[in-house]
Amino acid sequence: MAAPLPVPPGGSRGRRARRPSGDDRERAILATAEELLGRRALADISVDDLARGAGISRPTFYFYFPSKDAVVLALLDRVVEEARASRAAALRRAGDDVRAGWRGALEAVRDTFLAHRALTTAAASLLPTSVEVRALWSQVMEQFVAETAAAIEGERARGAAPPGPPARDLAVALNWMDERVIHATATGTTPALAEDDLLDVLLTVWLRTVYGGDGPAAAPG
Amino acid sequence: MAAPLPVPPGGSRGRRARRPSGDDRERAILATAEELLGRRALADISVDDLARGAGISRPTFYFYFPSKDAVVLALLDRVVEEARASRAAALRRAGDDVRAGWRGALEAVRDTFLAHRALTTAAASLLPTSVEVRALWSQVMEQFVAETAAAIEGERARGAAPPGPPARDLAVALNWMDERVIHATATGTTPALAEDDLLDVLLTVWLRTVYGGDGPAAAPG
DNA sequence: ACGGTACTCGACACCCTGTCGAGTTGGTCG
DNA sequence: CGACCAACTCGACAGGGTGTCGAGTACCGT
Numbered sequence: 165m166a167a168p169l170p171v172p173p174g175g176s177r178g179r180r181a182r183r184p185s186g187d188d189r190e191r192a193i194l195a196t197a198e199e200l201l202g203r204r205a206l207a208d209i210s211v212d213d214l215a216r217g218a219g220i221s222r223p224t225f226y227f228y229f230p231s232k233d234a235v236v237l238a239l240l241d242r243v244v245e246e247a248r249a250s251r252a253a254a255l256r257r258a259g260d261d262v263r264a265g266w267r268g269a270l271e272a273v274r275d276t277f278l279a280h281r282a283l284t285t286a287a288a289s290l291l292p293t294s295v296e297v298r299a300l301w302s303q304v305m306e307q308f309v310a311e312t313a314a315a316i317e318g319e320r321a322r323g324a325a326p327p328g329p330p331a332r333d334l335a336v337a338l339n340w341m342d343e344r345v346i347h348a349t350a351t352g353t354t355p356a357l358a359e360d361d362l363l364d365v366l367l368t369v370w371l372r373t374v375y376g377g378d379g380p381a382a383a384p385g
Numbered sequence: 386m387a388a389p390l391p392v393p394p395g396g397s398r399g400r401r402a403r404r405p406s407g408d409d410r411e412r413a414i415l416a417t418a419e420e421l422l423g424r425r426a427l428a429d430i431s432v433d434d435l436a437r438g439a440g441i442s443r444p445t446f447y448f449y450f451p452s453k454d455a456v457v458l459a460l461l462d463r464v465v466e467e468a469r470a471s472r473a474a475a476l477r478r479a480g481d482d483v484r485a486g487w488r489g490a491l492e493a494v495r496d497t498f499l500a501h502r503a504l505t506t507a508a509a510s511l512l513p514t515s516v517e518v519r520a521l522w523s524q525v526m527e528q529f530v531a532e533t534a535a536a537i538e539g540e541r542a543r544g545a546a547p548p549g550p551p552a553r554d555l556a557v558a559l560n561w562m563d564e565r566v567i568h569a570t571a572t573g574t575t576p577a578l579a580e581d582d583l584l585d586v587l588l589t590v591w592l593r594t595v596y597g598g599d600g601p602a603a604a605p606g
Numbered sequence: 607a608c609g610g611t612a613c614t615c616g617a618c619a620c621c622c623t624g625t626c627g628a629g630t631t632g633g634t635c636g
Numbered sequence: 637c638g639a640c641c642a643a644c645t646c647g648a649c650a651g652g653g654t655g656t657c658g659a660g661t662a663c664c665g666t
């Protein structure tokens with residue numbers, strides 16, 4: 165018996181209980197969604213499409229998910245978890261080397277989201293409308309920001325980084341930059357960076373922001 | 386069979402011709418949209434709401450705009466123009482002082498978009514679905530990026546800024562950062578910066594990125 | 607064999623969009 | 637003045653999507 169779902173506070177999204185055959189259906193819906201998202205935009209996919217693809221009727225779909233959005237949210241949950249794990253592994257690997265840690269973390273996140281462009285795009289399209297997606301995303305960004313801020317403070321404490329605006333503020337700016345640039349690149353929004361330049365460019369901004377001073381004063385007018 | 390549409394390249398979108406009374410209606414629709422966006426999300430506003438608000442029937446609405454999105458696009462057009470103008474003025478005011486120019490430009494853009502939060506949010510919610518909104522936004526960002534890149538190259542040429550990644554790549558990253566952080570702040574998305582800190586923090590990242598070196602080498606691994 | 611729970615779906619009520627065609631109005635011209 | 641035409645208006649319709657309800661069916665443990 166798969167336990168009654170160890171859903172953390174914030175409540176279960178999805179269906180009520182677990183049953184053998186039902187699990188397959190749920191997976192089929194998820195798989196169909198992933199597959200269709202590879203072809204068209206979320207807005208062009210109806211609940212009926214999802215249901216048909218999973219071999220069930222539309223009303224039955226609602227037994228498994230409360231809405232189309234909930235399916236994307238479930239998918240996003242998985243990808244976010246993957247990103248988190250892969251990023252954490254990179255940080256662990258880098259040990260005390262903060263710069264290497266940032267490089268590895270950025271690489272991990274970039275790879276995860278580029279590998280799931282379709283989902284990334286769909287999730288982005290839900291941000292304006294879905295509180296749940298927004299909450300999940302906020303939570304992820306919040307974690308990244310907190311970790312970044314802590315690292316910056318560490319570098320400042322050991323004298324490696326100069327003082328400046330609150331570490332958290334810099335962390336907020338840098339992490340949103342990463343998010344947006346990766347997103348633009350993943351979806352082909354112009355202007356964007358070439359995929360191969362992402363890491364180098366973003367990392368340069370991070371390092372200069374954290375370690376660089378403000379340079380020489382402006383030239384007299 | 387779409388009508389010939391005498392639309393000059395990139396020109397006015399909206400209805401076909403000009404007539405006295407019709408202009409009032411068009412304005413009424415725009416005004417209603419702006420007003421309603423102050424209360425609820427775009428997705429919760431129907432064409433009927435817009436029509437009623439403007440004192441016309443739903444079919445009549447379609448005489449003036451091809452869709453709800455087109456109304457937002459028209460509104461966005463105005464705000465973007467305002468941002469452009471105000472930004473250009475700031476740059477002009479700063480003359481040769483590149484740093485002052487960036488500060489003024491950022492301030493102008495920030496003020497414009499914070500002053501139109503509702504519209505900003507609505508436009509953002511259309512980005513995933515509307516090609517037109519995407520195109521308009523891309524065009525704006527492209528202009529900002531091009532100008533930024535040119536300025537960076539100028540600073541490098543006169544020896545004020547150190548070399549590094551292509552100026553354009555840095556410009557892309559920095560401008561998307563501004564966009565995203567301003568947006569997060571305007572919509573209350575967490576994590577975000579306090580409105581009063583926006584300018585200082587973003588400008589610090591810009592200056593350090595453009596003028597700062599990469600700091601001392603990493604601690605030996 | 608029986609009762610319950612998981613699951614299924616046809617049918618329905620709604621809401622929204624976009625269009626069509628039959629008007630109405632107001633300015634212009636013979 | 638009247639007749640015309642373009643601008644404008646809207647009732648009615650068709651179509652497509654969502655979410656729900658209630659009447660089933662399948663399978664479990666007892």
